[in-house]
Amino acid sequence: MRIRTTAVAVSGALALSAFAAPAVYAADDSANGIATSPQWAAATAAGGPSAFGAATAADGDLDVSFSAMKVNGGKPIVVGATKHRTVSVTYKLTHAADLDITSEDFANGPFLYLKSMPGSVEDTLEVPVLFGDEAASCTATSATTANCKALIDIRPADGELVNSYAKTWKVGGLALQFDEDSLELGETWQGELGTAKLQRETRLTGANATPEPVKKGKTLTVTSKLTRANWNTNKTPAYGGQPVKLQFKKKGTSVYKDVKTVKTSSTGVLKTTVKATADGSYRYVFAGSAGTAAVTSAADAVDVK
Incomplete structure (x- = not known):
């Protein structure tokens, strides 16, 4: 098992441009991935310099909440010894009316966690967590709600799993918004959104x-x-x-x-x-x-x- 790290180092002015960064990791895992959203890349990159340069976490949480999440259609997630596995997740996002979820400054998505619920990026260095390579795709259903779908990526060949991880994981949601003026990153972490059984093939x-x-x-x-x-x-x-x-x-x-x-x-x-x-x-x-x-x-x- 290894630590998934990033070699990304960009300034705040370049933080909203596309770049490579890891997006899936557990407590002691390692590999590289590509994230299409800089917010998502920054939050799901373990170790290395922040993709936002001098950006810091905002004082308050975002006015965002997630509904119960349906993972893999409710079926167990079966993972082989080496093959990259993608898992579908669907859910509803509720947000403040003045929050533009279509902005390039906003990103959200699901994750699986095995032990305790992380409340910050730093927490994810201590517990097994699995994210997706890309942020969720959401379609607005009203001024304050949207239906979202996303993928969680699992790469056993990159050391993301050990046999003891073959058990029931919990499901969480993460929302991020970057303020380019203040260089602050607002974030909301929400757990207990469901469960997903991870099984050895x-x-x-x-x-x-x-x-x-x-x-x-x-x-x-x-x-x-x-x-x-x-x-x-x-x-x-x-x-x-x-x-x-x-x-x-x-x-x-x-x-x-x-x-x-x-x-x-x-x-x-x-x-x-x-x-x-x-x-x-x-x-x-x-x-x-x-x-x-x-x-x-x-x-x-x-x-x-």
Whole structure:
């Protein structure tokens, strides 16, 4: 795990121009990203010089509030060992009538936090936090409300996750406004806007039933293999000792039925035998757990003679 840092150093006069800065990090993470909003880049950059030069936080919070946020459509966020993952977030923003949310001086967006709710940029250096690379896109619905959508970016290959982060995170919202005259940055942090379950990705190889074709009443051997993402090593090793259900769907029907439960070997291998009774398809189904995603293998159709 590393500290995500920025090499951005711009003066206050250039603070409203486009520039590169990191936008996603946790307590001890590291990598680079691009933020389209200078406010967002400044607030979500851990370490290094401020993107606003001499800008300081304003004395008062912005007159802004967030509704409950819907993350990933309410489904768990499944993250593999290395692949960059983007997660959609939707919510309503309520703001003062005199606050122009279309101004280049304003930015807002969601974030996930694991331990305590951050109340400042400095706080995010102490607790795991995940932001998006870009600020939210908002459409006004009245003089004081807007519907917003955003993405949270997760890059396990850059050291943003460890296995202990596979649990339920809380959702927060951050709004920022930069005053070019006073060089002050107003900010509002709001937590407890929902929850999102972060899970390690699992994979099952396609079920393979042999021999094919097979005579009725003869023995079929059905195999597969279960693996799980390891965020500590950025690899996807075997997942041994796990109960996995073998299911069968008779040809001409639409419902799979449980046949038996099989445990994976120390190398993640699934192997069991069944009697061939009718044409149909076999598959394996792993139920997962709180921090591990469920997965279903591709099915193998069997022709019984």
